[in-house]
Amino acid sequence: MSDDPAPSDPVFDPAKAAPFLMARAHNGWLGLRYNAHGEDWVELELPWRADLLGEDGREVLASGPIVSLMDMASGLSIWTRMNTFRAIATLDLRVDYTRPARERMSVFGRAQCYRSTRSAFFVRGVAHDGDPDDPVAHIQGVFMNIVARTVALPAEGAANV
Amino acid sequence: MSDTPDIRVLTPYARSLGISVDRWEDRVPVVRVAFSEAVLGRPGALHGGAISGLLETAGYGALRARLAQDGREAGMKPINITVQFLRSGKEKPSFASARIVKLGRRTANISVEAWQDDRTKPIASAVMNVMITEPAA
Numbered sequence: 658m659s660d661d662p663a664p665s666d667p668v669f670d671p672a673k674a675a676p677f678l679m680a681r682a683h684n685g686w687l688g689l690r691y692n693a694h695g696e697d698w699v700e701l702e703l704p705w706r707a708d709l710l711g712e713d714g715r716e717v718l719a720s721g722p723i724v725s726l727m728d729m730a731s732g733l734s735i736w737t738r739m740n741t742f743r744a745i746a747t748l749d750l751r752v753d754y755t756r757p758a759r760e761r762m763s764v765f766g767r768a769q770c771y772r773s774t775r776s777a778f779f780v781r782g783v784a785h786d787g788d789p790d791d792p793v794a795h796i797q798g799v800f801m802n803i804v805a806r807t808v809a810l811p812a813e814g815a816a817n818v
Numbered sequence: 819m820s821d822t823p824d825i826r827v828l829t830p831y832a833r834s835l836g837i838s839v840d841r842w843e844d845r846v847p848v849v850r851v852a853f854s855e856a857v858l859g860r861p862g863a864l865h866g867g868a869i870s871g872l873l874e875t876a877g878y879g880a881l882r883a884r885l886a887q888d889g890r891e892a893g894m895k896p897i898n899i900t901v902q903f904l905r906s907g908k909e910k911p912s913f914a915s916a917r918i919v920k921l922g923r924r925t926a927n928i929s930v931e932a933w934q935d936d937r938t939k940p941i942a943s944a945v946m947n948v949m950i951t952e953p954a955a
């Protein structure tokens with residue numbers, strides 16, 4: 658892989674970073690929580706809440722918060738795979754709703770960064786309400802590096818801008 | 819009269835996030851969200867998820883208004899949404915409005931744009947497919 662983190666890059670631990678990154682702003686308002694992670698994936702929880710419903714009278718979480726959940730899980734999966742925290746931007750995010758979530762249930766968002774290049778990160782994932790094998794939604798997203806990284810090539814004497 | 823149909827444009831989630839109907843344009847609601855901590859993403863920028871929520875609200879609002887106008891009592895279920903993030907949203911009010919590209923008996927295809935100061939420079943766009951369901955008997 659051409660884009661392994663440099664040895665000096667900090668180690669990114671989603672279990673430690675996620676609570677900090679989700680303590681405030683939109684993620685904090687939603688009440689997102691860290692749940693689990695692997696080498697290239699992270700799972701977050703969006704707890705059920707009465708003021709986040711998609712319809713009056715039906716106690717099912719709206720789809721907007723699910724997009725937020727998957728966006729954040731995607732970012733964390735990228736940093737986990739890269740083992741470093743860097744500025745990224747969502748280019749596009751597609752969400753296919755395969756079935757309604759159950760009433761009064763948390764929604765869990767599991768995202769996996771399955772491919773990375775110098776400039777782009779490709780993510781897929783599922784949102785589920787307890788069983789990852791029975792998702793409520795599938796997602797696909799592309800993210801990009803905001804700050805282009807300069808790769809120094811000392812052997813060739815390349816300029817390090 | 820039917821320019822502003824008596825329909826529920828805002829979901830509990832939308833109201834909670836601070837989304838309101840700013841105005842109606844040609845029987846289509848323009849929705850607005852003020853900048854607040856609740857929609858903040860990384861420092862100084864709107865959260866992509868909050869923008870998506872605004873886009874979805876505009877999409878469902880436009881569809882519900884059209885269905886009401888056509889005298890159709892129907893429910894709506896999301897099939898999918900694809901959001902393109904075009905520019906970083908700034909710390910200012912954001913707006914969104916939708917166009918029903920195709921309205922069938924069972925599905926609707928909707929195109930939505932969100933902007934801030936300049937409508938010709940959208941910060942995000944989305945395409946949504948929505949299932950139109952029969953009202954519960």
